[in-house]
Structures are given as C-alpha cells and as structure tokens.
Amino acid sequence: DAGVIQSPRHEVTEMGQEVTLRCKPISGHDYLFWYRQTMMRGLELLIYFNNNVPIDDSGMPEDRFSAKMPNASFSTLKIQPSEPRDSAVYFCASSFRGAANYGYTFGSGTRLTVV
Amino acid sequence: GDSVTQMEGPVTLSEEAFLTINCTYTATGYPSLFWYVQYPGEGLQLLLKATKADDKGSNKGFEATYRKETTSFHLEKGSVQVSDSAVYFCALTGANSKLTFGKGITLSVRP
DSSP, rough: OOOEEEEESSSEEEETOOOEEEOOOOOOOOOEEEEEEETTTEEEEEEEEEETTEEEOOOOTTTTTTEEEETTTTEEESSSOOOGGGGGEEEEESSSOOOOTOOOOOOOOOOEOOO | EEEEOOOOOOEEEEETOOOOEEEEEESSSSOOEEEEETTTSSSSEEEOOOOEETOOEEEEEEEOOOTTTTOOOOESSSOOGGGGGGEEEEEEOOTTTOOOEOEEEEEEEEE
C-alpha cells in the first residue's frame, strides 16, 4: 500500500484565494482525520470522518474552512478565502476501526503558505 | 476531557546517551497509549503503542510501559543515535476513536 497520499506537498497562495488540499486514505481504512500543525499551537484536530460521514468538526477554526469526503478514497479540505494566519502544515491521517488498537497512519502533509 | 502532558523541551544529548522522555495522561476509562515520531519535513509515524495496563511497547530500541497507577507512559532508549533526532509525541485514544496528542518534544542528538 502506498500509505496516505496528500497533495500538493507545498502550496503558496495569495491572501483571499481559495485553497484546496487533497487526501487519499489507505484502502480499507474507515476513519479519516485532518490536522493542522503550527509552531505556536502544535497539532490541532480540525475534523474527522467515519465511513465518509463527518463526525466531529469542532476543531474547524471558522466558516472559511470546509471539508468533504465524497467517497472512501478521497477527501478535501478547502479554505476560502485564505488568510496569512492559515499558513501551517496540514496533515491527513487514516485508521481502521478508530485508533485504539492501530493508531493512525499519517500522510506527509501539505505545507501551506499564504502571503 | 482527555489530555496528555509531555516534559518541556528541547532535549539535546550526545550519541550513545540514555534517553527518557516523560509523558503523563488524564483520561476516563482505559485509553490506549502511543508514541509517534516526526522526522524533519515528514508526517508523524507510529513508533510504539500499548493498549492495556502494564503492557510494554517497543520498537527500534525504544520502549515505554503503560503505568496505570502513575498514569504515565515514559519513552526510553538505552543508547541514542544521531538518526533519532526528531520530534516525539505522546498520545492517547479513548472511546471516541480520536487521538489526543501532547505538545511534542524535540530531541537533538550530537555526534
């Protein structure tokens, strides 16, 4: 298996533009998580899905952020409009039957810079 | 709610030194405990785990024992290498399938 695949690896965009981050989880995994990592705040859980259904989006910072999972093999995180304070590394992770026995498998992340 | 507390960093050691990174947790019920490692420019990788009290997780020379009486899961390695330089995260999961992470600690190993 190729692991969790995220694209793009790096994204530089201007303030006010729409940004879409993409994630392909490991085949057969039924949970998908989106995290944001910054020096100031560490790792923050933004939203997670179970069987393509959003379960908890309480970590989504504001209405500018949205996430979808149209099928078991694809998810997107969209920021519209983007702001400089959104600059961070965004990680996607997936797991099988939750984290209790197997933990998560993380992607390599998307480094977003908003100028 | 669930929480994980890691010792403050960063930590700098010489090669072949003994490593201990402290981790304590607060959780209801019986969480599973994890250590993740993040190498520069990469995502987090599962290093080891323990799913019940007194379990010992081990991998790549690292060990951690699930201590319910002290609510701890300290990470240890007898002899660190330069290649162990990374950020280490302690984490737990409870009944809701979410991982709760500590803040992470940066380890630098000098040759």
